[in-house]
Amino acid sequence: MITSQRAGKTRAAFRVVLAAAVFATFAGLVAIAGGPVQAQTAPNGYGGSASVDLVHLDAVEIPGTIKVADLSVAPADAFVSSQTVPGHAVSRATNLDLDLLSGTLPLTGLIVEAEQVAPPDNAEPVVEELLNLDANPLARVLLARATAHSRWPANGCVPAGTPFSLGQSEVIDPEVLTGVGGPAGTALLALDNQQGSTVFTRSTVGMVDVAGSPNKGIIAEAHTQLTAVTLFKGTTSELTINVIAPPVVTAIATGQPGGASVTYSEPILQIVQGGTVVGELNAADINQTVVVPNGILELKLGTLESTTAPDGTSASGTANLLSVTVLGAPLPVEVIAPLSIAAGTVSANVPVGGVDCGGGGNNNGGGGDNPLREVHKDASAGDVRSGGTFNYTVAVPNRGTCTLTGVKVTDTITGPAGSTISTTAPAGTVEGLKVTWPDIGPIAPNETKTLVITVAVPTGLPNGTQYRNDVVVSATCDGKVYEQPAGIAGPAVFSPGGGGCQISDSNMSASHREVIPGETYSYYVHVFNSGDSNCSGVKVHEVLDPQNTFVSCSDNCTNSGQDVDWVLGDLPPGSSRDLVVTVKAKDDAPVGQRIPGNAEIDSTETGAHKVSTQNPLVSGASVLNGPELPRASGVLAKTGASPVGALGSLAAAAWVALRRMRAGKRPARI
Secondary structure, eight states: OOOHHHHHHHHHHHHHHHHHHHHHHHHHHEEOOSSSOEEOOOTTOOEEEEEEEEEEEEEEEETTTEEEEEEEESOEEEEEETTOSSOSEEEEEESEEEEEEESOOOOTTTOOEEEEEESSOOSSOEEEEEEEEEETTTEEEEEEEEEEEEOOOTTSOOOTTSOSEEEEEEEESOEEEETTTSOTTOEEEEEEOTTSSEEEEEEEEEEEEETTOSSEEEEEEEEEEOSEEEEEETSTTOEEEEESSOOEEEEEEOSSTTOOEEEEOOOOEEEEETTEEEEEEOTTSSOOEEEOTTSSEEEEEOOOEEEEOTTSSEEEEEEEEEEEEESSOSSSOEEESOEEEEEEEEEEEOOTTOBOOSSSSSSSOOOOOOTTTTOEEEESOSEEETTOEEEEEEEEEOOSSSOBEEEEEEEEEEOOTTOEEEEOSSOOEEETTEEEESOOOOBOTTOEEEEEEEEEOOSSOOTTOEEEEEEEEEEEETTEEEEEEEEEEEEEEEOOOSSSSOOTTOEEEESEEEEOTTOEEEEEEEEEOOSSSOEEEEEEEEEOOTTEEEEEESTTOEEETTEEEEEEEEEOTTOEEEEEEEEEEOTTOOTTOBOOEEEEEEETTTEEEEEEEOOOEESSEEEEOOOOOOOOSSOOOOSSOOOOOOOOHHHHHHHHHHHHTTSTTSSOOO
C-alpha cells in the first residue's frame, strides 16, 4: 500500500524524469511551425510522437465556484526518439489533466495515471484503475483505466505492430461539467461508445515494414473510439451527435521518396435533437459548420493539417473530430475558446532510406527481416464472467519470400487455478494452461494460418481476476531459423450484467490497420454475451468487401462468394467467441482506399446486431492492429489498491511542464 505522501514523491520524481525526456525530445527533434508539428532529426536519428485528448477546454469558469485552464479528459501520449536520454520511449495516460486557477477541488483520489519509460525494455505495461471518479462539477466517470507501455529492445527496433510506446486512457460514461446550473444527471457534455462500454484514447509510435526495402519506417497514430456525443445532457436543449466512424490520425515516414504520409479517417457526424436529424457534418461537403437551430451552439467539423517531406523522412499532422463553440448556453458556465473533441497530433521521422534493423546501419544493428514479424494475438472479449468461456486466436502469416517449414507454436496462458483449455483443428498438445503445435507448416509466402484456443473460466472468481496469453512461434526459412513472440493482456473477470441475453457489446476488428495490395490479413468478429442469461440460436453473417477475396475462416463456417456464415447455437452468459475470416486484398486494390468489414450477429432473444470496422487502409505499408476487444457495460472492479496521492509542489511543476508541451499554447501539442 502506497501512502499519499510517498505516492506524491514517487510521481514527482518520475514526472521530472518524464518531463526532461520529453523536453529533450522536443529540443532535439521538433521545430515548431504555425501549423502542425514538423519533426526534425539528425541524419541517423528516428522517432515519433502521438497525443490525443478525449475532450479539451482551454478555459472554463463557473462563477463563484472554480476557474480551470487546460482541462483535458482522458489524454494519452506516446514519445519516441533514438537519441534522447534518459528515455528513448516515454508513454503516459491519465483520466484528467487541469490547472485549477481558483476555487477548491481536492485532487486526491480523483487522478488515475500510468507512466513508463524505456529502456529498460519493459515486457509488461503499467495499468492503473479507479472506480466512480466524481470530480463534480468538472467531470465524472464510472471507471477510469490508464495504460502505459514503453519498449526499447537492445537493437533499437520493434516488430511491426508492436509499439515502442503506447499510452491508452479508457473511461466509462464520461461526463464534463456535471450538474452545473441544473439537477443531478445534467452535464455540458457526455460521451458514449455503443460498440463496447469504454470510450478510449490511444496514442502509439511503432515501426512499419516498407514494400521493396529491408529497412523500416516509423508510424505514429492517435486513435479515439466513441460513437456518440451528447451536449447539454439532461436539459431541454439536449443534443446528440452520432459519430459514424471513429477518428484516427496517422503519420508514416519511410525514408523512401514519396513515402511519407498523413491520413485522417474523417468521420461523418449526424446531429440529432428531439429525435429529429437537424444537420450533418461531412468532410466531403463544402459547408462543414452547423449552427444548431436554437442558436445555442456552433459545431465545426475538424479538418486535417499536415506536412510531409518529399524524401519520405518526416510526416506530421493534427486533426480534431469536432469543435464546439457555446453561443448561448442554458447553463451558467463560461467556456473560453471552443471546446474540442478527439483532438490528435502525430509526428514521425526517419533517416533517408529508413531505419536499418539488419545491423551495421543507422540504429545499432540486429533484428533482420523476420518472416514471422506479424504474428498476431487476439481475444474474443476484454471481459469474461466467472464460469464463462472465451477464445484466444493466434494468426501466423508468412511475410517472407520462401516457404516456412517446421513451424512450431507454443502458447502459454496465465490465469487462475481451475481454468481449462482446448483447441480446434489443428489440435494442439495441451498440458495444463500450455498448448503446443509441433508443426503447423508448411506456410507459403503471404499465406496465413490461424489457431484457436478456447478457455473455460472456473466459477467463484473475484472481479478483476486477470488472464494473459503469450505465444512464441519459430520456423525455418531457407535454412535459417526465425522466432517471434506475441502476447495479449486480458480478459478480466467482470460482474454479471443484466438484461438477459445481451449481444450489443459485441464488435469487429481487423488484424491490420494498413495493408499492401495483394496481402493476406484477417477480420475478427467478437461475439460477446455480456448479459446474465443464455443466448440461443446465435448466428453470424459477414459480407466481404469487393476489394477482398476469401481465403479461409474458422469455427466450421460456410462460404459462398463474398458471404460467410456461422451457426454457433448457444452462448452462455459472460461468454464470447472469436470468429476469424482470412482474406486477400486484391492486387489492384486502390491505394488510399479503406476495406471495411461488416457483419451481423443474431440471436433468438435479441434479433440482429450489426458490427463493423473501417480497417484496413490500402497503402504501401503493412501495419498490424492491436485487438479492439468488447467490454461489458457493467463495471469492472479492480482487485487490490490503486496508488493515489496528493500532488506535491515539485510534481505539480513537472505536471504543468509536461502538459504545456501537449497543448496549443504550450511549446508543442504532440
